[in-house]
Amino acid sequence: MRKIDTQVIYEQIRQMALFCNCNVNEDVIKALKKAEQTETSAPAKFALQTIIKNDGIAKQKDMPACQDTGMAVVFCEIGQEVCLQGEFLDDAINRGIKDAYEQGYFRKSVLDPISRINTKDNLPAVIHTQIVKGDKIKLSFLAKGFGSENMSKVFMLTPSQGVDGIANAVVETIKQADSNPCPPVIVGVGIGGTFEKASLLAKKCLLREVGSTNNDDTLAQFEKDLCDKINALGIGAQGFGGNNTCLAVFADKYPTHIAGLPVAINVQCHCARHMTVEI
Amino acid sequence: MKRINLPLSKHDISTLKAGDCVLLNGKMFTARDAGHKRLVDLIKQNKPLPIDLENASVYYAGPCPNKPGQTIGSCGPTTSGRCDSYTPALLQCGLTAMTGKGWRNDKVKQEIKKQGAVYFAAIGGAGALYADCVKKADLIAFEDLGAEALYMLTVADFPAIVAIDSHGNDIYENR
Numbered sequence A: 001m002r003k004i005d006t007q008v009i010y011e012q013i014r015q016m017a018l019f020c021n022c023n024v025n026e027d028v029i030k031a032l033k034k035a036e037q038t039e040t041s042a043p044a045k046f047a048l049q050t051i052i053k054n055d056g057i058a059k060q061k062d063m064p065a066c067q068d069t070g071m072a073v074v075f076c077e078i079g080q081e082v083c084l085q086g087e088f089l090d091d092a093i094n095r096g097i098k099d100a101y102e103q104g105y106f107r108k109s110v111l112d113p114i115s116r117i118n119t120k121d122n123l124p125a126v127i128h129t130q131i132v133k134g135d136k137i138k139l140s141f142l143a144k145g146f147g148s149e150n151m152s153k154v155f156m157l158t159p160s161q162g163v164d165g166i167a168n169a170v171v172e173t174i175k176q177a178d179s180n181p182c183p184p185v186i187v188g189v190g191i192g193g194t195f196e197k198a199s200l201l202a203k204k205c206l207l208r209e210v211g212s213t214n215n216d217d218t219l220a221q222f223e224k225d226l227c228d229k230i231n232a233l234g235i236g237a238q239g240f241g242g243n244n245t246c247l248a249v250f251a252d253k254y255p256t257h258i259a260g261l262p263v264a265i266n267v268q269c270h271c272a273r274h275m276t277v278e279i
Numbered sequence B: 001m002k003r004i005n006l007p008l009s010k011h012d013i014s015t016l017k018a019g020d021c022v023l024l025n026g027k028m029f030t031a032r033d034a035g036h037k038r039l040v041d042l043i044k045q046n047k048p049l050p051i052d053l054e055n056a057s058v059y060y061a062g063p064c065p066n067k068p069g070q071t072i073g074s075c076g077p078t079t080s081g082r083c084d085s086y087t088p089a090l091l092q093c094g095l096t097a098m099t100g101k102g103w104r105n106d107k108v109k110q111e112i113k114k115q116g117a118v119y120f121a122a123i124g125g126a127g128a129l130y131a132d133c134v135k136k137a138d139l140i141a142f143e144d145l146g147a148e149a150l151y152m153l154t155v156a157d158f159p160a161i162v163a164i165d166s167h168g169n170d171i172y173e174n175r
Helices: A006-022 A028-036 A041-061 A090-101 A160-176 A195-205 A215-233 B010-015 B033-044 B088-091 B104-117 B127-133 B143-148
Strands: A002-005 A071-079 A082-085 A126-132 A137-144 A153-157 A185-192 A244-256 A261-268 A272-276 B002-006 B021-030 B056-058 B099-101 B118-121 B134-141 B148-165
Touching: A002 A006, A006 A071, A006 A090, A006 A137, A006 A272, A028 B148, A041 B021, A041 B127, A041 B148, A071 A082, A071 A090, A090 A126, A153 A160, A153 A195, A160 A185, A160 A215, A160 A261, A160 B002, A185 A195, A185 A215, A195 A244, A195 A261, A215 A244, B021 B099, B033 B088, B033 B118, B033 B143, B088 B104, B104 B118, B127 B148
Parallel strands: A002 A082, A071 A126, A185 A244, B002 B021, B021 B056, B056 B099, B099 B118
Antiparallel strands: A071 A137, A137 A272, A153 A261, A185 A261, B021 B148, B118 B148, B134 B148
Protein backbone atom coordinates (compact mmCIF):
# COMPACT_ATOMS: atom_id res chain seq x y z
CA MET A 1 0.00 0.00 0.00
CA ARG A 2 1.27 3.44 -0.93
CA LYS A 3 -0.18 6.22 1.19
CA ILE A 4 -0.94 9.51 -0.57
CA ASP A 5 -2.40 12.52 1.20
CA THR A 6 -5.11 14.21 -0.86
CA GLN A 7 -3.43 17.55 -0.05
CA VAL A 8 -0.90 16.56 -2.74
CA ILE A 9 -3.78 16.14 -5.21
CA TYR A 10 -5.23 19.52 -4.19
CA GLU A 11 -1.89 21.22 -4.88
CA GLN A 12 -1.35 19.50 -8.25
CA ILE A 13 -4.85 20.43 -9.42
CA ARG A 14 -4.42 24.04 -8.28
CA GLN A 15 -1.10 24.37 -10.08
CA MET A 16 -2.33 22.71 -13.28
CA ALA A 17 -5.43 24.96 -13.45
CA LEU A 18 -3.36 28.10 -12.85
CA PHE A 19 -0.78 27.14 -15.47
CA CYS A 20 -3.05 25.72 -18.19
CA ASN A 21 -5.38 28.70 -18.46
CA CYS A 22 -2.48 31.05 -19.24
CA ASN A 23 -0.39 28.63 -21.30
CA VAL A 24 -2.00 27.09 -24.35
CA ASN A 25 -0.42 23.70 -25.00
CA GLU A 26 2.88 23.94 -26.93
CA ASP A 27 1.91 21.20 -29.41
CA VAL A 28 -1.16 23.27 -30.33
CA ILE A 29 0.86 26.47 -30.79
CA LYS A 30 3.26 24.56 -33.02
CA ALA A 31 0.35 23.31 -35.14
CA LEU A 32 -1.16 26.81 -35.32
CA LYS A 33 2.16 28.22 -36.56
CA LYS A 34 2.37 25.54 -39.22
CA ALA A 35 -1.22 26.31 -40.28
CA GLU A 36 -0.48 30.04 -40.49
CA GLN A 37 2.47 29.43 -42.81
CA THR A 38 0.41 27.42 -45.29
CA GLU A 39 -2.82 29.44 -45.10
CA THR A 40 -3.85 31.11 -48.35
CA SER A 41 -7.08 32.84 -47.29
CA ALA A 42 -6.17 36.37 -46.13
CA PRO A 43 -8.82 36.72 -43.38
CA ALA A 44 -7.97 33.23 -42.03
CA LYS A 45 -4.27 34.08 -42.02
CA PHE A 46 -5.10 37.25 -40.09
CA ALA A 47 -7.09 35.15 -37.59
CA LEU A 48 -4.26 32.64 -37.12
CA GLN A 49 -1.69 35.41 -36.66
CA THR A 50 -3.92 37.06 -34.05
CA ILE A 51 -4.36 33.77 -32.19
CA ILE A 52 -0.60 33.05 -32.14
CA LYS A 53 0.10 36.60 -30.96
CA ASN A 54 -2.57 36.22 -28.26
CA ASP A 55 -1.14 32.97 -26.93
CA GLY A 56 2.24 34.68 -26.61
CA ILE A 57 0.74 37.65 -24.70
CA ALA A 58 -1.15 35.30 -22.37
CA LYS A 59 2.01 33.38 -21.53
CA GLN A 60 4.13 36.50 -21.11
CA LYS A 61 1.59 38.40 -18.99
CA ASP A 62 0.37 35.34 -17.12
CA MET A 63 -3.25 36.01 -18.04
CA PRO A 64 -5.93 33.69 -19.42
CA ALA A 65 -5.49 33.06 -23.16
CA CYS A 66 -9.29 32.98 -23.46
CA GLN A 67 -11.81 34.64 -21.15
CA ASP A 68 -13.77 31.39 -21.15
CA THR A 69 -11.56 29.68 -18.60
CA GLY A 70 -13.98 26.83 -18.87
CA MET A 71 -15.64 24.28 -16.71
CA ALA A 72 -12.95 22.22 -15.02
CA VAL A 73 -12.80 18.60 -16.14
CA VAL A 74 -10.59 16.31 -14.08
CA PHE A 75 -9.61 12.73 -14.85
CA CYS A 76 -8.29 10.88 -11.85
CA GLU A 77 -6.82 7.39 -12.34
CA ILE A 78 -6.00 5.85 -9.00
CA GLY A 79 -3.81 2.78 -8.65
CA GLN A 80 -5.45 0.00 -6.65
CA GLU A 81 -2.40 -0.12 -4.38
CA VAL A 82 -2.87 3.50 -3.35
CA CYS A 83 -4.38 4.35 0.01
CA LEU A 84 -5.77 7.90 0.01
CA GLN A 85 -5.54 9.82 3.25
CA GLY A 86 -6.85 13.14 4.50
CA GLU A 87 -9.59 15.21 2.91
CA PHE A 88 -12.20 13.46 0.74
CA LEU A 89 -10.83 13.18 -2.82
CA ASP A 90 -13.54 15.19 -4.62
CA ASP A 91 -13.36 17.93 -1.99
CA ALA A 92 -9.58 18.21 -2.47
CA ILE A 93 -9.97 18.43 -6.26
CA ASN A 94 -12.75 21.00 -6.01
CA ARG A 95 -10.76 23.08 -3.52
CA GLY A 96 -7.82 23.08 -5.95
CA ILE A 97 -10.08 24.38 -8.73
CA LYS A 98 -11.72 26.97 -6.49
CA ASP A 99 -8.40 28.38 -5.28
CA ALA A 100 -6.86 28.43 -8.77
CA TYR A 101 -9.83 30.25 -10.30
CA GLU A 102 -9.78 32.80 -7.48
CA GLN A 103 -6.00 33.30 -7.41
CA GLY A 104 -5.70 33.45 -11.20
CA TYR A 105 -8.58 35.93 -11.60
CA PHE A 106 -10.24 33.44 -13.94
CA ARG A 107 -13.88 33.72 -14.98
CA LYS A 108 -16.36 31.77 -12.88
CA SER A 109 -18.65 30.31 -15.50
CA VAL A 110 -20.46 27.55 -13.62
CA LEU A 111 -24.11 27.86 -12.61
CA ASP A 112 -27.24 25.94 -11.72
CA PRO A 113 -28.77 24.75 -15.02
CA ILE A 114 -32.33 25.55 -14.00
CA SER A 115 -32.14 28.73 -11.93
CA ARG A 116 -29.06 29.95 -13.87
CA ILE A 117 -27.65 31.27 -10.59
CA ASN A 118 -23.84 31.30 -10.66
CA THR A 119 -22.02 29.23 -8.02
CA LYS A 120 -19.42 32.05 -7.98
CA ASP A 121 -16.42 29.74 -7.48
CA ASN A 122 -16.49 27.76 -10.75
CA LEU A 123 -17.50 24.67 -8.79
CA PRO A 124 -18.20 21.88 -9.03
CA ALA A 125 -15.61 20.42 -11.36
CA VAL A 126 -16.60 17.45 -13.51
CA ILE A 127 -14.58 14.61 -12.00
CA HIS A 128 -14.03 11.21 -13.61
CA THR A 129 -12.41 8.77 -11.21
CA GLN A 130 -11.19 5.34 -12.28
CA ILE A 131 -9.41 2.60 -10.35
CA VAL A 132 -6.44 1.20 -12.31
CA LYS A 133 -3.59 -1.22 -11.63
CA GLY A 134 -0.49 -0.08 -9.76
CA ASP A 135 0.44 2.32 -6.98
CA LYS A 136 0.38 5.67 -8.76
CA ILE A 137 -2.17 8.39 -9.44
CA LYS A 138 -2.56 9.98 -12.85
CA LEU A 139 -4.28 13.35 -12.73
CA SER A 140 -5.42 15.26 -15.79
CA PHE A 141 -6.93 18.74 -15.89
CA LEU A 142 -8.82 20.18 -18.87
CA ALA A 143 -10.26 23.72 -18.94
CA LYS A 144 -13.24 23.11 -21.21
CA GLY A 145 -14.67 26.16 -22.94
CA PHE A 146 -18.30 26.00 -23.99
CA GLY A 147 -18.21 27.63 -27.42
CA SER A 148 -16.84 24.30 -28.59
CA GLU A 149 -18.56 22.09 -25.99
CA ASN A 150 -21.93 23.38 -27.26
CA MET A 151 -21.14 22.05 -30.74
CA SER A 152 -20.47 18.49 -29.52
CA LYS A 153 -22.88 15.65 -30.30
CA VAL A 154 -23.77 12.04 -29.60
CA PHE A 155 -25.22 9.78 -32.30
CA MET A 156 -26.73 6.35 -31.74
CA LEU A 157 -26.04 4.97 -35.22
CA THR A 158 -27.28 1.63 -36.49
CA PRO A 159 -24.68 -1.09 -37.15
CA SER A 160 -25.44 -0.97 -40.88
CA GLN A 161 -24.21 2.63 -41.04
CA GLY A 162 -20.70 1.34 -40.30
CA VAL A 163 -17.46 3.25 -40.69
CA ASP A 164 -18.88 5.54 -43.38
CA GLY A 165 -21.72 6.45 -41.03
CA ILE A 166 -19.24 7.34 -38.30
CA ALA A 167 -17.22 9.52 -40.68
CA ASN A 168 -20.39 11.26 -41.93
CA ALA A 169 -21.53 11.96 -38.37
CA VAL A 170 -18.20 13.59 -37.55
CA VAL A 171 -17.99 15.67 -40.72
CA GLU A 172 -21.65 16.77 -40.45
CA THR A 173 -21.14 17.84 -36.82
CA ILE A 174 -18.19 20.05 -37.74
CA LYS A 175 -19.99 21.35 -40.83
CA GLN A 176 -23.02 22.40 -38.81
CA ALA A 177 -20.87 23.93 -36.06
CA ASP A 178 -19.18 26.07 -38.74
CA SER A 179 -17.51 29.08 -37.13
CA ASN A 180 -19.03 28.66 -33.66
CA PRO A 181 -16.50 26.36 -31.93
CA CYS A 182 -13.56 28.69 -32.74
CA PRO A 183 -11.79 26.75 -35.48
CA PRO A 184 -9.21 25.48 -36.09
CA VAL A 185 -10.60 22.79 -33.82
CA ILE A 186 -9.43 19.51 -32.35
CA VAL A 187 -12.02 16.74 -32.63
CA GLY A 188 -12.39 13.89 -30.15
CA VAL A 189 -14.34 10.87 -31.45
CA GLY A 190 -15.55 8.12 -29.13
CA ILE A 191 -16.79 5.01 -30.93
CA GLY A 192 -18.72 2.15 -29.34
CA GLY A 193 -19.53 1.27 -25.75
CA THR A 194 -22.78 2.78 -24.53
CA PHE A 195 -24.26 6.26 -24.75
CA GLU A 196 -22.10 7.64 -21.90
CA LYS A 197 -19.02 5.51 -22.60
CA ALA A 198 -18.70 6.95 -26.11
CA SER A 199 -18.86 10.49 -24.69
CA LEU A 200 -16.23 9.75 -22.10
CA LEU A 201 -13.91 8.26 -24.74
CA ALA A 202 -14.39 11.35 -26.90
CA LYS A 203 -13.60 13.67 -24.01
CA LYS A 204 -10.49 11.74 -23.03
CA CYS A 205 -9.23 11.89 -26.63
CA LEU A 206 -8.90 15.65 -26.17
CA LEU A 207 -5.99 15.04 -23.77
CA ARG A 208 -3.85 13.69 -26.59
CA GLU A 209 -0.95 15.65 -28.00
CA VAL A 210 -1.46 17.23 -31.43
CA GLY A 211 0.88 15.43 -33.82
CA SER A 212 0.68 12.12 -31.96
CA THR A 213 -0.29 8.96 -33.84
CA ASN A 214 -2.92 6.46 -32.71
CA ASN A 215 -1.47 3.09 -31.65
CA ASP A 216 -4.27 1.34 -33.53
CA ASP A 217 -3.43 1.37 -37.26
CA THR A 218 -7.08 1.41 -38.39
CA LEU A 219 -7.93 4.31 -36.10
CA ALA A 220 -4.74 6.15 -37.12
CA GLN A 221 -5.83 6.02 -40.77
CA PHE A 222 -9.40 6.94 -39.80
CA GLU A 223 -8.10 10.02 -37.92
CA LYS A 224 -5.98 11.14 -40.86
CA ASP A 225 -8.79 10.66 -43.41
CA LEU A 226 -11.29 12.52 -41.23
CA CYS A 227 -8.89 15.40 -40.64
CA ASP A 228 -8.46 15.78 -44.42
CA LYS A 229 -12.23 15.62 -44.99
CA ILE A 230 -12.89 18.29 -42.36
CA ASN A 231 -10.19 20.54 -43.78
CA ALA A 232 -11.75 20.16 -47.21
CA LEU A 233 -14.98 21.74 -45.87
CA GLY A 234 -13.44 25.19 -46.33
CA ILE A 235 -14.75 26.60 -43.04
CA GLY A 236 -11.24 27.63 -42.06
CA ALA A 237 -9.82 29.49 -39.07
CA GLN A 238 -12.66 31.33 -37.32
CA GLY A 239 -14.92 30.43 -40.24
CA PHE A 240 -13.08 32.85 -42.53
CA GLY A 241 -12.35 30.20 -45.18
CA GLY A 242 -9.15 28.43 -46.12
CA ASN A 243 -7.89 24.95 -45.39
CA ASN A 244 -7.28 25.01 -41.63
CA THR A 245 -10.57 23.99 -40.03
CA CYS A 246 -9.09 21.20 -37.96
CA LEU A 247 -5.70 20.71 -36.29
CA ALA A 248 -6.29 17.06 -35.37
CA VAL A 249 -8.86 14.29 -35.06
CA PHE A 250 -8.37 11.84 -32.18
CA ALA A 251 -10.43 8.67 -31.98
CA ASP A 252 -10.82 5.83 -29.51
CA LYS A 253 -13.05 2.78 -29.49
CA TYR A 254 -14.64 0.31 -27.08
CA PRO A 255 -16.62 -2.87 -27.78
CA THR A 256 -20.34 -2.24 -28.17
CA HIS A 257 -23.66 -4.13 -28.34
CA ILE A 258 -24.65 -6.15 -31.44
CA ALA A 259 -27.61 -3.79 -31.95
CA GLY A 260 -25.77 -0.49 -31.76
CA LEU A 261 -23.05 1.89 -32.85
CA PRO A 262 -22.75 4.86 -30.50
CA VAL A 263 -20.56 7.72 -31.71
CA ALA A 264 -19.70 10.78 -29.64
CA ILE A 265 -18.02 13.86 -31.07
CA ASN A 266 -16.45 16.24 -28.60
CA VAL A 267 -15.21 19.49 -30.12
CA GLN A 268 -12.26 21.41 -28.69
CA CYS A 269 -11.43 24.97 -29.79
CA HIS A 270 -7.89 26.04 -30.76
CA CYS A 271 -7.41 27.27 -27.20
CA ALA A 272 -6.64 23.78 -25.89
CA ARG A 273 -5.61 23.89 -22.25
CA HIS A 274 -4.87 20.62 -20.51
CA MET A 275 -2.15 18.90 -18.55
CA THR A 276 -1.44 15.52 -16.97
CA VAL A 277 0.76 14.68 -13.99
CA GLU A 278 1.65 11.44 -12.27
CA ILE A 279 1.93 11.20 -8.52
CA MET B 1 -5.88 47.91 -41.97
CA LYS B 2 -8.63 50.48 -41.80
CA ARG B 3 -8.93 52.46 -38.56
CA ILE B 4 -12.58 52.80 -37.54
CA ASN B 5 -14.03 55.23 -35.01
CA LEU B 6 -17.06 54.24 -32.95
CA PRO B 7 -19.84 55.30 -33.01
CA LEU B 8 -20.06 54.87 -36.76
CA SER B 9 -22.14 57.14 -39.00
CA LYS B 10 -24.46 55.50 -41.55
CA HIS B 11 -22.17 56.81 -44.27
CA ASP B 12 -19.10 55.19 -42.67
CA ILE B 13 -20.96 51.92 -42.34
CA SER B 14 -21.98 51.93 -46.00
CA THR B 15 -18.29 52.03 -47.05
CA LEU B 16 -17.39 48.89 -45.08
CA LYS B 17 -17.20 45.61 -47.01
CA ALA B 18 -17.32 42.05 -45.70
CA GLY B 19 -13.73 40.80 -45.41
CA ASP B 20 -12.18 44.19 -44.56
CA CYS B 21 -9.68 43.99 -41.70
CA VAL B 22 -10.27 46.88 -39.32
CA LEU B 23 -9.04 48.39 -36.06
CA LEU B 24 -11.91 49.55 -33.86
CA ASN B 25 -11.50 52.68 -31.74
CA GLY B 26 -14.01 54.22 -29.36
CA LYS B 27 -16.86 52.95 -27.23
CA MET B 28 -18.79 49.72 -27.19
CA PHE B 29 -20.80 48.08 -24.44
CA THR B 30 -20.51 44.43 -23.44
CA ALA B 31 -23.56 42.17 -23.31
CA ARG B 32 -24.14 38.43 -23.57
CA ASP B 33 -27.34 36.34 -23.64
CA ALA B 34 -28.44 37.23 -20.09
CA GLY B 35 -27.87 40.98 -20.57
CA HIS B 36 -29.70 40.90 -23.90
CA LYS B 37 -32.67 39.15 -22.36
CA ARG B 38 -33.01 41.92 -19.77
CA LEU B 39 -32.64 44.71 -22.34
CA VAL B 40 -35.30 43.18 -24.58
CA ASP B 41 -37.64 42.66 -21.61
CA LEU B 42 -37.30 46.39 -20.81
CA ILE B 43 -37.94 47.32 -24.46
CA LYS B 44 -41.07 45.14 -24.53
CA GLN B 45 -42.37 46.78 -21.34
CA ASN B 46 -41.59 50.28 -22.68
CA LYS B 47 -39.36 50.88 -19.69
CA PRO B 48 -36.25 53.11 -19.78
CA LEU B 49 -33.02 51.36 -20.77
CA PRO B 50 -29.78 51.68 -18.78
CA ILE B 51 -28.03 52.63 -22.02
CA ASP B 52 -28.85 54.79 -25.05
CA LEU B 53 -28.94 52.41 -28.01
CA GLU B 54 -29.01 55.18 -30.63
CA ASN B 55 -25.84 54.69 -32.71
CA ALA B 56 -24.48 52.33 -30.05
CA SER B 57 -22.07 49.43 -30.58
CA VAL B 58 -22.32 46.16 -28.69
CA TYR B 59 -19.53 43.66 -27.95
CA TYR B 60 -20.63 40.11 -27.16
CA ALA B 61 -18.22 39.39 -24.33
CA GLY B 62 -18.04 38.25 -20.73
CA PRO B 63 -14.56 39.16 -19.48
CA CYS B 64 -12.45 37.58 -16.76
CA PRO B 65 -12.17 39.59 -13.55
CA ASN B 66 -9.37 42.14 -13.66
CA LYS B 67 -6.27 41.69 -11.53
CA PRO B 68 -5.40 44.65 -9.27
CA GLY B 69 -4.08 47.47 -11.46
CA GLN B 70 -5.48 45.91 -14.64
CA THR B 71 -8.22 47.69 -16.67
CA ILE B 72 -9.95 44.44 -17.54
CA GLY B 73 -9.24 40.71 -17.54
CA SER B 74 -9.09 38.61 -20.72
CA CYS B 75 -12.00 39.63 -22.92
CA GLY B 76 -12.32 37.88 -26.27
CA PRO B 77 -15.64 37.59 -28.10
CA THR B 78 -18.31 35.00 -27.34
CA THR B 79 -20.58 33.25 -29.87
CA SER B 80 -22.87 35.96 -31.31
CA GLY B 81 -25.52 33.50 -32.46
CA ARG B 82 -26.79 33.06 -28.91
CA CYS B 83 -27.96 36.68 -29.01
CA ASP B 84 -29.66 36.35 -32.41
CA SER B 85 -33.18 36.08 -31.02
CA TYR B 86 -32.74 39.42 -29.22
CA THR B 87 -30.72 41.31 -31.85
CA PRO B 88 -33.48 42.59 -34.22
CA ALA B 89 -35.17 44.42 -31.31
CA LEU B 90 -31.90 46.17 -30.43
CA LEU B 91 -31.21 47.10 -34.05
CA GLN B 92 -34.70 48.62 -34.25
CA CYS B 93 -33.78 50.77 -31.23
CA GLY B 94 -30.79 52.29 -33.03
CA LEU B 95 -27.92 49.84 -32.44
CA THR B 96 -25.57 50.19 -35.43
CA ALA B 97 -22.59 47.93 -34.79
CA MET B 98 -22.07 44.50 -33.26
CA THR B 99 -18.83 42.67 -32.55
CA GLY B 100 -18.64 38.99 -31.65
CA LYS B 101 -17.70 35.70 -33.22
CA GLY B 102 -19.44 33.32 -35.58
CA TRP B 103 -22.34 33.34 -38.03
CA ARG B 104 -25.68 35.11 -37.59
CA ASN B 105 -29.14 33.87 -38.55
CA ASP B 106 -31.22 35.15 -41.48
CA LYS B 107 -33.45 37.40 -39.36
CA VAL B 108 -30.40 39.21 -38.00
CA LYS B 109 -28.88 39.50 -41.46
CA GLN B 110 -32.09 40.97 -42.90
CA GLU B 111 -32.33 43.49 -40.07
CA ILE B 112 -28.65 44.47 -40.50
CA LYS B 113 -29.40 45.29 -44.13
CA LYS B 114 -32.69 47.04 -43.35
CA GLN B 115 -31.21 49.25 -40.63
CA GLY B 116 -27.86 49.80 -42.37
CA ALA B 117 -25.87 48.28 -39.53
CA VAL B 118 -22.65 46.24 -39.50
CA TYR B 119 -21.40 43.07 -37.79
CA PHE B 120 -17.70 42.71 -36.99
CA ALA B 121 -16.04 39.41 -36.13
CA ALA B 122 -13.35 39.54 -33.49
CA ILE B 123 -10.98 36.57 -33.15
CA GLY B 124 -12.35 33.98 -30.75
CA GLY B 125 -9.91 32.83 -28.11
CA ALA B 126 -7.77 35.97 -28.28
CA GLY B 127 -8.81 37.17 -24.83
CA ALA B 128 -5.40 38.33 -23.62
CA LEU B 129 -4.73 40.31 -26.81
CA TYR B 130 -8.11 42.06 -26.62
CA ALA B 131 -7.61 42.96 -22.95
CA ASP B 132 -4.61 44.99 -24.11
CA CYS B 133 -6.90 46.97 -26.46
CA VAL B 134 -9.28 48.02 -23.68
CA LYS B 135 -8.29 51.36 -22.19
CA LYS B 136 -11.29 51.90 -19.92
CA ALA B 137 -14.10 49.71 -18.56
CA ASP B 138 -17.05 51.20 -16.67
CA LEU B 139 -19.90 49.20 -15.20
CA ILE B 140 -23.25 50.43 -16.60
CA ALA B 141 -25.89 47.95 -15.45
CA PHE B 142 -26.91 44.48 -14.27
CA GLU B 143 -23.98 44.09 -11.86
CA ASP B 144 -25.64 40.98 -10.41
CA LEU B 145 -24.95 39.16 -13.70
CA GLY B 146 -21.24 39.07 -12.86
CA ALA B 147 -19.24 38.39 -16.03
CA GLU B 148 -22.45 39.03 -18.01
CA ALA B 149 -22.98 42.55 -16.61
CA LEU B 150 -23.05 45.51 -19.03
CA TYR B 151 -19.75 47.39 -19.20
CA MET B 152 -18.92 50.38 -21.38
CA LEU B 153 -15.50 49.74 -22.89
CA THR B 154 -13.23 52.30 -24.50
CA VAL B 155 -11.08 50.42 -26.99
CA ALA B 156 -8.05 51.36 -29.08
CA ASP B 157 -6.88 49.56 -32.23
CA PHE B 158 -9.06 46.53 -31.52
CA PRO B 159 -8.52 44.11 -34.48
CA ALA B 160 -11.62 42.70 -36.20
CA ILE B 161 -13.00 41.78 -39.60
CA VAL B 162 -16.17 43.05 -41.24
CA ALA B 163 -18.23 39.85 -41.20
CA ILE B 164 -21.63 41.09 -42.41
CA ASP B 165 -21.76 44.47 -44.13
CA SER B 166 -24.75 46.80 -44.53
CA HIS B 167 -25.32 45.52 -48.06
CA GLY B 168 -25.92 42.00 -46.75
CA ASN B 169 -22.60 40.43 -47.76
CA ASP B 170 -21.60 37.70 -45.30
CA ILE B 171 -18.01 36.48 -44.89
CA TYR B 172 -19.30 33.12 -43.61
CA GLU B 173 -21.22 32.55 -46.85
CA ASN B 174 -18.76 33.84 -49.41
CA ARG B 175 -15.53 32.11 -48.55
